[in-house]
Amino acid sequence: MLQEAVKTSKPVFQARRPRxxxxxxxxxxxxxxxxxxxxxxxxxMAGPFIWMAVTSLKEDSQxxxxxxxxxxxxxxxxxxxxxxxxxxxxxxxxxxFYIAIVVVACELITTAMAGYAFARIRFPGRxxxxxxxxxxxxxxxxxxxxxxxxxxxxxxxxxxHLALIVPAALFDAFGVFLMRQFILGIPKELEEAAIIDxxxxxxxxxxxxxxxxxxxxxxxxxxxFLGQWNSFFVPxxxxxxxxxxxxxxxxxxxxxxxxxxxxLMMAGSMIAVLPVLLVYVLGQRQIIQGIALxxxxx
Amino acid sequence: xxxxxxxxxxxxxxxxxxxxxxxxEAFWGGFFLLPQLIGLVTFSLIPLVIVLWLSLVHWDxxxxxxxxGLQNFIDQLSDPNLRIAFVNTTIYTLITVPGGILxxxxxxxxxxxVRGKTIYRIIYFMPVVTSSVATGVIWLWxxxxxxxxxxxxLRSWFNIEGPAWLIDAHWVIPSISIVSIWSSLGSNMVIFxxxxxxxxxxYIEAARIDxxxxxxxxxxxxxxLLSPTLFFITVLSIISSFQVxxxxxxxxxxxxxxxxxxxVYHIYNLSFRQFTFGPASASAMILxxxxxxxxxxxxxxxxxxxxxxx
Numbered sequence: 001m002l003q004e005a006v007k008t009s010k011p012v013f014q015a016r017r018p019r020x021x022x023x024x025x026x027x028x029x030x031x032x033x034x035x036x037x038x039x040x041x042x043x044x045m046a047g048p049f050i051w052m053a054v055t056s057l058k059e060d061s062q063x064x065x066x067x068x069x070x071x072x073x074x075x076x077x078x079x080x081x082x083x084x085x086x087x088x089x090x091x092x093x094x095x096x097f098y099i100a101i102v103v104v105a106c107e108l109i110t111t112a113m114a115g116y117a118f119a120r121i122r123f124p125g126r127x128x129x130x131x132x133x134x135x136x137x138x139x140x141x142x143x144x145x146x147x148x149x150x151x152x153x154x155x156x157x158x159x160x161h162l163a164l165i166v167p168a169a170l171f172d173a174f175g176v177f178l179m180r181q182f183i184l185g186i187p188k189e190l191e192e193a194a195i196i197d198x199x200x201x202x203x204x205x206x207x208x209x210x211x212x213x214x215x216x217x218x219x220x221x222x223x224x225f226l227g228q229w230n231s232f233f234v235p236x237x238x239x240x241x242x243x244x245x246x247x248x249x250x251x252x253x254x255x256x257x258x259x260x261x262x263x264l265m266m267a268g269s270m271i272a273v274l275p276v277l278l279v280y281v282l283g284q285r286q287i288i289q290g291i292a293l294x295x296x297x298x
Numbered sequence: 299x300x301x302x303x304x305x306x307x308x309x310x311x312x313x314x315x316x317x318x319x320x321x322x323e324a325f326w327g328g329f330f331l332l333p334q335l336i337g338l339v340t341f342s343l344i345p346l347v348i349v350l351w352l353s354l355v356h357w358d359x360x361x362x363x364x365x366x367g368l369q370n371f372i373d374q375l376s377d378p379n380l381r382i383a384f385v386n387t388t389i390y391t392l393i394t395v396p397g398g399i400l401x402x403x404x405x406x407x408x409x410x411x412v413r414g415k416t417i418y419r420i421i422y423f424m425p426v427v428t429s430s431v432a433t434g435v436i437w438l439w440x441x442x443x444x445x446x447x448x449x450x451x452l453r454s455w456f457n458i459e460g461p462a463w464l465i466d467a468h469w470v471i472p473s474i475s476i477v478s479i480w481s482s483l484g485s486n487m488v489i490f491x492x493x494x495x496x497x498x499x500x501y502i503e504a505a506r507i508d509x510x511x512x513x514x515x516x517x518x519x520x521x522x523l524l525s526p527t528l529f530f531i532t533v534l535s536i537i538s539s540f541q542v543x544x545x546x547x548x549x550x551x552x553x554x555x556x557x558x559x560x561x562v563y564h565i566y567n568l569s570f571r572q573f574t575f576g577p578a579s580a581s582a583m584i585l586x587x588x589x590x591x592x593x594x595x596x597x598x599x600x601x602x603x604x605x606x607x608x
Contacts, residue, residue, distance in 0.1 A: 034408045041405060042421045045480065048436045049424060051447055055439070067447045068454065114334035123327025124320075129335070136342045140541060140589060142562055143582045146352065146569050147345035150359070171337030201326040230429040232544050237570045248431040252548060255435050262439055273432045280427040284420050287427070288488050 052273075056080070056266035063262040079267035083254070086264065089271055091243055092250040099164055099246065100228035104221050106169035111220065112213055115179025116205050120191070130180075133173045149237055163238040164246075168228065175220050182216045183209060219290030222283060229276060247272050352579035359573050370580035380581055382556050383564040386471060390560065391539040393475040399531060401479060402486035407516075409487070410494045419491075423484035430481065434548030437477045438464070441549075464550050467557035474545050474558060481545075482538075486531050493527030494520070522605045529604045533596055537589055561585050 050070075055063050056079055057072040084090070117123070118130050148167065149158075157163040186209065194204045232248045239245060242253065251272045258264050280287060353371070356364040374380050405422060409415050425433055440447045441463040449460035461469040497520065505519045521528075543562040546552055552559040552567075565585065569578035 031412050034412050035414075038405070038408050038412070038418050042418060045424065045483070046421050048433070048440060048480075049428075051440065052436050064445050067445055067450050110333040110337070113330040117327050117330035121323050121327040121330065123324045123331075126327065129331070132343070133334075133338060136338065138590075138593075139342070139346070140537070140582075140586055142541065142565055143349055143586050144342055144345035146565075146575055146579055146582065147348035148341060149570070150348065150575070151340070151345070153359075167337065167341045169337075170333055171341045172334075173338070173342075176334055201330070205330070226427055230427075232429070232431055232547075233566075236547075237566075248429045251429070251431045251435060255431075255438070255548065265435060265439070269432045269435050273428055276427055276429070277424065280424070281420060284423070288419060288423060 049273075049277075052266045052269055055263055056270045058263050060261055060263050063266075076263065079263045080271070083264050083268040083271060086258065087250055087254050087268065088243065088245075089247075089250065089268070092245050092247045093275075095161065095244060096229055096246040096248075099161055100225045102165055103168040103228050104224045106165075107172055107175060107224055108217050108221055110170060111172055111175035111179045112210060112217070113205070114176045115181075115183050116209055118176070118180040119183035121201070133176055137173045137177070145234070145237070152238060158238060159240045159244060160238075161244065164228075164231075164235060168224070172224070175224075178216050178220060179213065182213060186212055218286055222287050222290060226276065226280075226287075349579045349582065352575050353583050354576070356574075356576045359575060366576065370576045371584070374577055374580045374584060377577075377581075379556070379559070380561070380564055380584070383559050383561045386556075386558060387540055387542065387560045390471050390475055390478075390542060391536060393472060394478050394539045394542075395532065395535045397475065398479040398482055398486060398535060399528070402483050402531070403490055403528075405483065405487045406490035406494060407520075409491060415491075419484075419488070422487055425481045426484040428481075430544035431548050433477065433481055434545050437480075438549050441473055465554050467554050470550055470554065470558045474542070474549065477545055477549070478539070478542065482535075486535070489531055490524070490527060493524050497523045525604045526606055529596070529600055533593055536592055536596070540585065540589055540592075 051067075054070055054072060055067070057075050057077070058069075059072075059074065059076050062069070062073065114133075118126065152158050152163040155162075157166075190212075191204050191208055194208050199207070229246075230248060231246070232252070235246045235249050236252075239249065242250070245253065251268060254268045255265065258268075354365060354367060356366050356370075409418055441449075443449060443460070443462035443465055446463070448463075452458040452460040463469050463473045501519055501523065502515065505515055510518065541562050542560050543566065546558045546560055546563055547566075550558045552563050561581070562585070565578050565582050568574050568581060
């Protein structure tokens, strides 16, 4: 039977050959066409970034009179130190950076802990609490932001970074769900060995489970970092002192104050955007796989 | 007699053990859940109760609280500002969601066919990781009516006088839609690509052997198998498009003359500019109700076109 199949497969292959050749010519024409379209698309997608980079090196007068030119003439590096001087970007960088790092670190631990509780521990009320977590994912954040503002006011955390850090570190229903799903996929045998050795729940979690959670932690961590770094609405309502501003808030203030100085604005935008783009290009594989894996939209 | 005693003693010990186990599981469950549970209660459940209560009162955050019943809802539903915001947001959604999904699908179909995916993917995805304020600032200048890149390009290459984009009341919503489509194209594209790669190649081959052409292959095989992804993206896109705020705040501040005033902008204005928390809460609840109804409608209609038999 098998031999027969092998024998017959050959003539079939030969018979299809001419057709396949035809198709491959048409196929490569199509591929070329698709490439042309994709390249045009890529120019549109990357164009605004290129234009920002070019304009940030132009003189104000050239930026205004000749926006099409891709060659700054003369090249004005001065826009960069000038915009760093105009706005406290250093401080904003530090604020954004440390807030994002603290949130990511705390959030990864707390969501992993909750995910472990939901996946492995049979405590009373488990299902009800889990459904509550899932249900909150459907609530738009505009609904809870007003009370959250008032709670922060009551706690005395308005115009304080705690108003940004604590909620993000302690509450992420999606993260809890992601961790639970991943932990459910870990074989129980791995923990049973530790239980026989007399380990308690915390030791099992810390030494057995946590090391296995690297993939979801990487995805969740990168997204949380980007989300925090780019977050605009929450800092906008919680913070009022410029020295507490995060990068997007500072850039918004920059826009308000230097409305007509294009080159300076673009230098400021470059300063705000560049580090995230660098992180992205270096870690793009994890980021894109993470989005495909989780269906998460940043 | 003796035997019986032993059995009951064993039973008691098993019972005690089970009890101890339940107790220990309850302890550890509480322990591991505690941080996120505090978060859930403080930043989601309590706020939900508060927003319900706020929507029934008049309060400016400092003075006396005055219970007004459903008055805030009645006021909001007849408020011309909310109506303008609702119309603007709907037009924005009608442009952004179909346009964004169609483009993302086309790009994903193209990418699925060719080599060199990675470099295209990096470029198309760049706006997704960039701060909305930064992209808003860039597009603010690209779309400048006199000396912006786009209008100068149209003028000098095609001799066309472009619209005034962000300062023309008719063009401002389409302009913001363009920026939003550009910003979110990458993330929709990546989800579509993952959906396309999940389609077993045997289905495609079988259809090809049966003599299906490219067009039939797409309509009869690829699209039905991609419909769960399409449904997922549509639901999420509509929700996020009804929540548009950053772009309008940075680029137009709701202008010109409220032509880009959106629902979330309205909520922001009422709560954090005018500190009228009651009406703001009522309009936030109206937004939630609209989103809920839109999502439920989509779920009700999904069995007509979404194909889950894979």
